[in-house]
Amino acid sequence: MSELAPGTIADPAHELRADGTDPVEDLPPQTLPLDAWHRAKGGRMVPFAGYVMPVQYEGIMAEHLWTRESAGLFDVSHMGQLLIHGDGAVAALETLLPGDLRILKPAKMRYSLLLDENGGILDDLMVTRLGDVQPFGEAAGEAFYMVVNGATKYDDIGHLRENLSDDITLNHLDDRALLAVQGPKAVDALDRIVPGVAALTFMTAGGFAWQGHALWISRSGYTGEDGFEISLPEDAATAFADAICAEPEVKPIGLGARDSLRLEAGLPLYGHDLDPDTTPVAADLGFALSKRRREEGGFPGAERILAERRDGPATRRFGLIVDGRQPVREGADVVDADGNVVGRVTSGGFAPSVQQPIAMAYFPPALADTGVVTLVQRGKRHSARVVPMPFVAHRYVR
Amino acid sequence: MSRYFTQEHEWIEIDGEIATVGITEYAQSQLGDIVFVDVPDEGRQLTKGDEAAVVESVKAASDVYSPASGTVFEGNAALVDNPALVNEDPEGDGWFFKLTLRDADELDELMDEDKYAAYVAKL
Numbered sequence: 354m355s356e357l358a359p360g361t362i363a364d365p366a367h368e369l370r371a372d373g374t375d376p377v378e379d380l381p382p383q384t385l386p387l388d389a390w391h392r393a394k395g396g397r398m399v400p401f402a403g404y405v406m407p408v409q410y411e412g413i414m415a416e417h418l419w420t421r422e423s424a425g426l427f428d429v430s431h432m433g434q435l436l437i438h439g440d441g442a443v444a445a446l447e448t449l450l451p452g453d454l455r456i457l458k459p460a461k462m463r464y465s466l467l468l469d470e471n472g473g474i475l476d477d478l479m480v481t482r483l484g485d486v487q488p489f490g491e492a493a494g495e496a497f498y499m500v501v502n503g504a505t506k507y508d509d510i511g512h513l514r515e516n517l518s519d520d521i522t523l524n525h526l527d528d529r530a531l532l533a534v535q536g537p538k539a540v541d542a543l544d545r546i547v548p549g550v551a552a553l554t555f556m557t558a559g560g561f562a563w564q565g566h567a568l569w570i571s572r573s574g575y576t577g578e579d580g581f582e583i584s585l586p587e588d589a590a591t592a593f594a595d596a597i598c599a600e601p602e603v604k605p606i607g608l609g610a611r612d613s614l615r616l617e618a619g620l621p622l623y624g625h626d627l628d629p630d631t632t633p634v635a636a637d638l639g640f641a642l643s644k645r646r647r648e649e650g651g652f653p654g655a656e657r658i659l660a661e662r663r664d665g666p667a668t669r670r671f672g673l674i675v676d677g678r679q680p681v682r683e684g685a686d687v688v689d690a691d692g693n694v695v696g697r698v699t700s701g702g703f704a705p706s707v708q709q710p711i712a713m714a715y716f717p718p719a720l721a722d723t724g725v726v727t728l729v730q731r732g733k734r735h736s737a738r739v740v741p742m743p744f745v746a747h748r749y750v751r
Numbered sequence: 752m753s754r755y756f757t758q759e760h761e762w763i764e765i766d767g768e769i770a771t772v773g774i775t776e777y778a779q780s781q782l783g784d785i786v787f788v789d790v791p792d793e794g795r796q797l798t799k800g801d802e803a804a805v806v807e808s809v810k811a812a813s814d815v816y817s818p819a820s821g822t823v824f825e826g827n828a829a830l831v832d833n834p835a836l837v838n839e840d841p842e843g844d845g846w847f848f849k850l851t852l853r854d855a856d857e858l859d860e861l862m863d864e865d866k867y868a869a870y871v872a873k874l
Contacts, residue, residue, distance in 0.1 A: 356813050391827060413809040414784035510762055609783070672805050678834070679787045680807050703786040712787075 362404065386429045386587040388531045390594055394605050402503035404431045406608055413609035417705040420576060421745075424536030425606030426597055429575075433506025434526040434584055436489045437513070438496035440536065441532075443495050445517050446497065451633065451652040452480065453643030454497070459484025462571055466633055466641055467501075467509060472654020472661075473629035474636065476505045476513060477621070479573065486560040488569040488584070489526055489746050498558075498569065500582075511703045528652045530590035533679055534597060535580030535606075537748060541571075542600035543581055550581060555749040563593065575611065577618025577747045616711060619672060619742025625683055626670060626699040626713050634661040635715065637742075668696055668715045672742035675701070675710040675735050685730035687716040695720060698728060706745050712737065755818065756867035762842060763818040765858065773846040774806065774815060779838050779872045782808040788834045790826030790848050797821060797850060799857050804847045806837065816859050819857045821850035 355620070356637045382400040391398065396407030406428070409416060419425060437446065443454045452465035462481035466474050483496040506525075513523055534543050544551040547561050550570055555642075558571035566589040568602055574580040590707045597603050599670050621636060632654065633641055639662065646652055647659065675681050680703045687696030696716025702712040712728070715736075720726055721739045754764045760778035764771045779785065786805040797803050797817040804815040804826075824849045830836055837845035862870060 355816075356811050407809075409783065412783055417809075613809060678813070679789070679805075682812065703807070705784075705809070 368646065372559075378647040385428065386590040387430065387594055390591050391428065391605070394598075396605070396607060399608070401608055402431050404503065406431060409607040409609045410605055413607070413613060414705050416604070416606045416610035416612050419604055420536045420578065420606055421706050422537070423604075424534055424539040424542050424580070424600075424602045425576075425610070426594060426603050426654050427533040427535060427611055428530070428594075429503075429533055429582070429611075430530040430587070430590070430746050431503030432531055433499075433501040433503065433509060434529050434531060435499040435501065435510070435513070435516070436483075436492060436496065436519060436524040436526055437499060438483075438492035438494055439521040441518070442495040442497060442521050445521050446480070447646070448477075449513070449516055449653065450480075451642045451646050451655075451658070454574050457482040460486070460718070461584070462558055462573065464638075464641055466638065467512060468633070468653040468658075469629055470653050471629075472632045472658040474623075474627045474631050474633065476501050476509050476628060477623050477627055477638075478502070478509075479571075481558050481571065488560045488567050489524070489529075492505065493522075498584075504624055509577050516639075526556060526584070528587055529584050530587045532583045532585070532590070532594065532597075533574050533576075534603065535574045535576040535578050536602070537579055538602035539578070539580040540750070542597060543583075545568060545600060546596050551563040552707070553581070555579075555751045563596075563670040564589070566593075572750065575618070575620055576614040576746055577620070577743055578614075579748055579750045612700075613702060616700055616702060616713070617706055617742060617743065617745040618747060619713075621670065621699060621713065631670075631715070632658055632661055632666065634658055635666040635669055660706070665718060665727055667717060669718050669723055670699070670713055670715055671726075672701065672740050672744060673698075673701075673712040673728075674707070674740050674744070675712060675728065675737045677735065678703075678710065679733075680710040681712050681728050681730050681735050681737070683726055685712075685714075685728050685735075687714050687720070687726050688729055688734075689720060695730075696726075705743060710743050713742075753809075754864060755861035756864070757816070757818045757861055758870065759816055759856075760814060760817045761859070763861070765852070765855075767853050769849060770819060770821065770852050771846050771849050771867050772803070772818060772861045774837065774841055775867070775871075777874075779841040779845075782806065782810065782813065783838075784809045785834045785837045788827075788830040788837060788847065790830060792826065793824055795823040796870070797823060799854075806834075806847075813845060818822075818861060819850070820853040822853070823848050823850050825849040
């Protein structure tokens with residue numbers, strides 16, 4: 354027996370920099386604050402995004418289903434936590450991403466994209482406006498907390514430093530861990546140990562205290578379920594992970610289930626479904642182009658992106674349910690009626706909650722007209738239905 | 752009857768000229784939740800080392816090699832509807848295919864149960 358095609362999470366070589374180079378080349382993967390905790394919990398550790406991380410504990414399927422019916426704890430401390438502040442930070446950041454930060458109220462967050470000059474996606478991220486509460490130390494002027502992908506964070510920091518003026522300060526909060534508690538019962542479990550979090554609504558954040566530590570908690574996540582993301586000092590991470598997993602609703606969940614959960618939720622994964630060759634329109638992320646920004650332009654690649662929005666992109670990200678039971682994974686071809694390769698599967702796998710193989714793929718929108726496309730993987734043809742995403746309904750608490 | 756093992760974690764059980772092939776407990780534990788198995792058709796001629804079957808878990812797709820040469824006379828139809836049988840009973844009901852052996856001497860190169868256990872212990 355030998356491996357033909359790893360899933361998305363099994364192969365660290367997939368986690369490449371935006372320019373295609375390997376950020377972990379010749380460097381042993383680093384460990385995260387919860388490394389010993391994961392091992393003690395039976396986590397199977399694998400290299401991912403330059404770090405050693407748990408791919409699973411009891412099994413991907415069980416962990417996935419547990420998250421959908423109860424709650425799971427995810428360690429996402431590999432992600433980059435950034436503090437960006439200074440007079441003019443709104444205007445400065447708006448030159449790099451297409452979101453409307455001017456109307457973003459304190460403690461409110463939004464999904465956005467770092468774009469290159471051609472409108473290609475350098476990274477996807479969450480950005481939160483900070484107000485009077487200063488959970489990350491003194492921040493002068495307009496202040497934002499940004500969470501970016503682990504594999505791209507050093508490139509992002511370089512890009513931001515290069516493009517933000519000296520008046521804007523960027524702090525990499527690399528002494529903080531980031532944990533997510535996701536699932537319909539996450540609110541019950543977390544509110545018991547951090548009273549008050551139940552009052553947050555989707556895409557809203559706030560400062561909380563737990564055993565003397567300052568936590569920054571948002572109601573957000575990457576599973577399609579209700580849930581929270583918790584930024585905390587790294588030296589508090591182990592005690593906090595113990596405390597939340599002592600709640601009966603919560604079990605630790607690995608990267609494997611994180612990937613299958615986000616795929617079912619229709620959420621793209623950077624480095625797989627998004628990269629510098631994809632634009633927000635092609636990626637079907639038009640909602641990240643705020644109305645005022647579309648009208649005013651002034652973000653990288655605005656001309657191309659607005660033209661694509663008007664005329665339609667050459668290829669677009671679609672959701673697929675594959676006939677039969679065999680998973681069709683990243684790298685499979687999308688072919689037209691004549692067998693020409695016209696697109697590519699960027700994420701795919703067996704969906705535990707759908708109980709069928711699902712995928713995301715890029716191909717010309719006209720190909721979706723019949724509602725059925727043909728995929729080719731290792732010489733074998735698979736028929737797939739084009740379906741709206743998400744595959745599993747979002748259950749956010751708004 | 753005797754059972755042999757490959758370094759690629761297949762097992763083969765011999766009963767005269769008839770052999771049954773599957774993957775080991777270690778293999779299923781590494782793969783995790785198995786969601787799809789493609790077994791060879793009846794009549795297929797296999798040479799030792801041929802890619803005989805495909806097994807896919809939530810995590811990854813893997814080839815299963817034939818531990819010996821021969822002719823397939825049965826694929827395990829139960830795996831089509833219930834691939835998780837490989838997780839539940841990999842060295843029993845979760846077998847992949849049966850073949851009539853062409854060259855019993857090939858088995859000499861395989862490991863017996865004790866040797867395989869020692870091999871896995873070092874992984």
